[in-house]
Amino acid sequence: MNDFLFTQILTELEDAVGRENCSVKEIDKATHSADFFWLSRMWVDRGRRMPEADFIVAPKNAEETSKVLKIANYYKIPVTAWGGGAGSQGGALPVCGGIILDTKRMNEIYEVNTEGMYIECGTGAIYKHIEWAANERGYATMHYPSSLTCSTVGGFLAHRGIGVVSTKYGKIDDMVLKMEVVLPNGDIINTSATPKHAAGPDLNQIFIGSEGTLGIITKAQIRIFEQPEERRFRGFLFRDMTSAFNASREVLQKFKPSVMRLYDEAETASLIKKIVGVAKPGAFMNVAYEGPRELVEVEEKILLSIFAKYGAEDLGSEYGEKWWREKITFFYPGHMMDIPQMFGTMDTIAPYDKIEKIYWAMKEAIETKYPFAKFIAHFSHWYEWGAMMYDRFIIDGEYVPKDPVEAMKLHNEIWTLGIRTALANGGVVNDHHGVGIKLGRMMKEQYGPAMQVFEALKKSLDPNGIMNPFKLGL
Amino acid sequence: MNMTDKSKNIVDNCRFCWMCRHVCPIGNATGLERNTARARAFGVSLVARGATELSELSDNIYECSLCGACTNNCVTGFDPKVFVREVKREIVLEGLAPAYITDLLMKHAESGNIYGAEVPGELGALACESADTVLFAGLDAWAKTPECVLSAMKLLSSSGRKVGLVTGDSGFALHFLTGETDESREAALACSKTLMAYKTVVVYDPCDLALMKHEWREWGIGTPECISFNEYLLSLVRSGALKVKKGNTEYMLQDSFAYARELDDCKSGRELIDSVGTVRDMLLIGKEANLAGHLVMAEYMPAVIEAVAKMRWRDAGNMGGENIVTECPQEYAALKATCPEGCRVLSVEEMLLENM
Ligand SMILES: Cc1cc2nc3c(=O)[nH]c(=O)nc-3n(C[C@H](O)[C@H](O)[C@H](O)COP(=O)(O)OP(=O)(O)OC[C@H]3O[C@@H](n4cnc5c(N)ncnc54)[C@H](O)[C@@H]3O)c2cc1C
Ligand code: SF4
Numbered sequence: 001m002n003d004f005l006f007t008q009i010l011t012e013l014e015d016a017v018g019r020e021n022c023s024v025k026e027i028d029k030a031t032h033s034a035d036f037f038w039l040s041r042m043w044v045d046r047g048r049r050m051p052e053a054d055f056i057v058a059p060k061n062a063e064e065t066s067k068v069l070k071i072a073n074y075y076k077i078p079v080t081a082w083g084g085g086a087g088s089q090g091g092a093l094p095v096c097g098g099i100i101l102d103t104k105r106m107n108e109i110y111e112v113n114t115e116g117m118y119i120e121c122g123t124g125a126i127y128k129h130i131e132w133a134a135n136e137r138g139y140a141t142m143h144y145p146s147s148l149t150c151s152t153v154g155g156f157l158a159h160r161g162i163g164v165v166s167t168k169y170g171k172i173d174d175m176v177l178k179m180e181v182v183l184p185n186g187d188i189i190n191t192s193a194t195p196k197h198a199a200g201p202d203l204n205q206i207f208i209g210s211e212g213t214l215g216i217i218t219k220a221q222i223r224i225f226e227q228p229e230e231r232r233f234r235g236f237l238f239r240d241m242t243s244a245f246n247a248s249r250e251v252l253q254k255f256k257p258s259v260m261r262l263y264d265e266a267e268t269a270s271l272i273k274k275i276v277g278v279a280k281p282g283a284f285m286n287v288a289y290e291g292p293r294e295l296v297e298v299e300e301k302i303l304l305s306i307f308a309k310y311g312a313e314d315l316g317s318e319y320g321e322k323w324w325r326e327k328i329t330f331f332y333p334g335h336m337m338d339i340p341q342m343f344g345t346m347d348t349i350a351p352y353d354k355i356e357k358i359y360w361a362m363k364e365a366i367e368t369k370y371p372f373a374k375f376i377a378h379f380s381h382w383y384e385w386g387a388m389m390y391d392r393f394i395i396d397g398e399y400v401p402k403d404p405v406e407a408m409k410l411h412n413e414i415w416t417l418g419i420r421t422a423l424a425n426g427g428v429v430n431d432h433h434g435v436g437i438k439l440g441r442m443m444k445e446q447y448g449p450a451m452q453v454f455e456a457l458k459k460s461l462d463p464n465g466i467m468n469p470f471k472l473g474l
Numbered sequence: 475m476n477m478t479d480k481s482k483n484i485v486d487n488c489r490f491c492w493m494c495r496h497v498c499p500i501g502n503a504t505g506l507e508r509n510t511a512r513a514r515a516f517g518v519s520l521v522a523r524g525a526t527e528l529s530e531l532s533d534n535i536y537e538c539s540l541c542g543a544c545t546n547n548c549v550t551g552f553d554p555k556v557f558v559r560e561v562k563r564e565i566v567l568e569g570l571a572p573a574y575i576t577d578l579l580m581k582h583a584e585s586g587n588i589y590g591a592e593v594p595g596e597l598g599a600l601a602c603e604s605a606d607t608v609l610f611a612g613l614d615a616w617a618k619t620p621e622c623v624l625s626a627m628k629l630l631s632s633s634g635r636k637v638g639l640v641t642g643d644s645g646f647a648l649h650f651l652t653g654e655t656d657e658s659r660e661a662a663l664a665c666s667k668t669l670m671a672y673k674t675v676v677v678y679d680p681c682d683l684a685l686m687k688h689e690w691r692e693w694g695i696g697t698p699e700c701i702s703f704n705e706y707l708l709s710l711v712r713s714g715a716l717k718v719k720k721g722n723t724e725y726m727l728q729d730s731f732a733y734a735r736e737l738d739d740c741k742s743g744r745e746l747i748d749s750v751g752t753v754r755d756m757l758l759i760g761k762e763a764n765l766a767g768h769l770v771m772a773e774y775m776p777a778v779i780e781a782v783a784k785m786r787w788r789d790a791g792n793m794g795g796e797n798i799v800t801e802c803p804q805e806y807a808a809l810k811a812t813c814p815e816g817c818r819v820l821s822v823e824e825m826l827l828e829n830m
């Protein structure tokens with residue numbers, strides 16, 4: 001872009017959001033150029049610069065957002081929303097330059113409504129901050145991802161995120177009542193007064209998971225819950241995963257625990273041993289159940305009797321409580337994988353008849369083709385019909401090519417193989433981290449002709465293709 | 475860029491970690507991505523890899539309050555303050571400090587304090603010659619909240635103890651602005667010489683005390699027998715020398731980050747409140763204390779410090795608090811300037827005085 005046009009656009013953006021909320025400083029551009037995506041981290045670790053936006057713009061509300069999108073549409077420049085930048089799929093990376101629309105000034109908590117049981121907030125609010133607002137009034141959001149402290153409400157909505165007590169309380173798409181969205185043309189819309197209706201398809205669900213490709217979510221009503229009277233934990237050791245799946249499916253026909261986490265033998269022997277201290281061979285499972293004390297008592301009885309039937313060793317409550325206390329410790333540097341290692345989480349979801357098959361197929365495919373790769377998994381969000389697998393591959397630094405281009409090729413090859421194997425065995429491209437630029441190419445493989453529904457939406461809402469180009473396969 | 479291995483290690487770990495962003499008072503007030511420990515580390519890591527220039531980071535480095543909320547939150551124990559201080563020194567030594575920082579340093583060179591204020595009274599001029607215990611009021615408190623220092627003296631004199639007043643420059647502001655430089659060490663040394671003449675030094679500003687207890691010692695500068703103002707007041711209350719009355723007022727404590735995190739004292743302020751009223755807590759207290767103001771930063775980024783203080787008033791309001799009690803002049807000034815109608819901010823000495 002030439003200097004003249006650049007300055008012209010800059011002045012218009014400054015007019016839209018205020019001069020102090022529009023930056024072209026190098027530090028701001030660099031800071032918004034790498035997210036949690038391994039490739040972006042590796043790239044800058046090797047002394048390269050990632051693609052950067054030309055303008056970093058931070059609107060305060062839907063009205064200012066609307067002005068920014070109108071400017072972007074007129075000049076046909078890309079707009080990429082950036083919430084916390086803690087996404088792992090490169091969703092917030094401004095790969096084509098243009099505008100980064102940082103949502104964090106839209107962080108107002110407008111209302112904590114304890115009658116309607118929701119918080120209305122700007123989507124730039126850090127989720128932990130709305131949790132605090134709920135806690136201050138004696139309530140809780142019950143959305144506890146490991147990135148609770150670093151990601152925004154909008155980011156979780158845009159990637160269809162999930163937290164650790166989801167089995168009882170649901171995913172982010174179960175947590176939202178209503179949203180305000182700014183469409184690419186600058187129109188401000190509200191989805192609908194409540195989510196569960198028969199007034200046509202649910203508009204919420206069109207924008208949830210759309211990763212900033214169809215518009216910017218600017219406000220949301222997020223559910224809150226009563227704090228449970230009691231939350232109890234129980235750790236178990238299964239001899240293998242099959243018995244754990246059978247036992248868990250049976251439990252879920254009776255009641256919904258809040259936390260259910262089953263670790264494969266490899267993860268039990270590595271992470272769980274290191275952080276929680278379980279040193280025996282087998283598949284560790286941690287279960288929490290919560291609510292009114294009387295119900296918890298009954299649930300505990302059911303759980304213990306079903307798990308005993310499947311041969312689970314009852315490890316008592318200590319490991320589970322330790323896991324709860326340490327649940328985000330795993331994610332601090334020094335406790336998890338880091339560069340120079342290469343790693344990635346290929347979470348997928350499937351019904352019980354397929355999920356274990358997917359696990360073994362992916363493990364075999366990756367470990368056979370890449371013998372230097374380690375494949376570990378846990379299963380942490382459960383339904384009456386199936387479960388989510390949070391599987392990771394890890395390659396130690398000595399096997400990772402030094403040349404960043406070669407490292408990128410290896411990375412993408414492994415991902416393609418892993419996701420293709422998941423799809424071939426009945427899984428999906430992703431469970432809760434989203435698609436971003438990392439997995440965009442796999443969307444057509446999953447959806448086939450169904451992809452035209454997304455493409456049609458994209459075409460009609462964003463005819464100039466300015467919204468987060470090359471993400472979500474759109 | 476010169477950096478110790480310790481700093482390099484912190485930078486390389488923080489640069490891709492977002493875990494502590496929610497507690498950063500500056501990031502929360504500005505909403506800016508660059509106001510996080512990770513963004514700051516990320517910038518430094520780019521400089522270390524030759525991918526950008528140090529000059530590009532200057533402003534961002536000065537946006538950190540060194541409050542240590544991130545450090546406290548870090549499960550692994552990384553301390554971003556370490557590299558921020560080192561990079562600040564590098565920025566100053568390389569002549570890359572922003573103009574608003576060099577202006578403050580010039581003022582310090584000319585007037586002896588960064589505020590360019592005619593401080594009421596020369597160093598030591600107000601000292602009571604015959605007292606072997608003195609209250610040390612650092613230049614920040616003395617220049618910006620003299621009314622509090624005078625209230626503190628009034629309170630102390632009502633205890634019947636002979637306590638003199640010494641004002642001076644502990645080096646806090648210079649250290650904050652330049653890291654460990656000859657100038658900050660020299661200021662500390664001069665202050666130490668004055669204070670060593672007294673048997674006991676009651677330190678008014680916890681930021682000064684933290685500097686004395688940590689940096690002065692590291693620099694090999696003699697530290698007098700020091701006690702925090704809170705601890706000293708508590709001893710007077712406990713012994714009955716300060717006759718306070720217990721009433722029904724509810725006070726919210728704005729924990730000083732220096733007391734809570736650097737001096738490991740989250741209790742004395744609460745105990746003082748308890749002696750005259752009831753503690754009502756807000757979000758982020760004790761070790762997790764959220765900053766509510768900063769005298770030095772208010773000189774060069776007043777709007778941000780105002781926003782930081784307003785956020786604290788919001789926290790207090792959410793829990794129905796009307797009276798905030800501060801332990802530190804750094805926060806008193808900002809909270810006072812932003813005090814909503816119907817609310818009050820009191821320093822601990824003001825709180826005790828209203829309950830005598
Ligand atoms: C340590 C760590 C642990 C994690 N654990 C979990 C976990 O337990 N569960 C989980 O679900 N995820 C987890 N994640 C992933 C990450 O937190 C989520 O993907 C989250 O949704 C990203 O939110 P963000 O605000 O950081 O978004 P960003 O990374 O900034 O953006 C993500 C995507 O959303 C778009 N976007 C952001 N805001 C808006 C908006 N207002 N409107 C429209 N589009 C928008 C962006 O353009 C981008 O495409 C983890 C990440 C980290 C770093
Ligand atoms: S201080 Fe700890 S939590 Fe904060 S960015 Fe650094 S490593 Fe992460």
Ligand code: SF4
Binds near residue numbers: 540
């Ligand atoms: S020291 Fe305080 S201001 Fe600086 S990054 Fe940490 S939390 Fe933020």
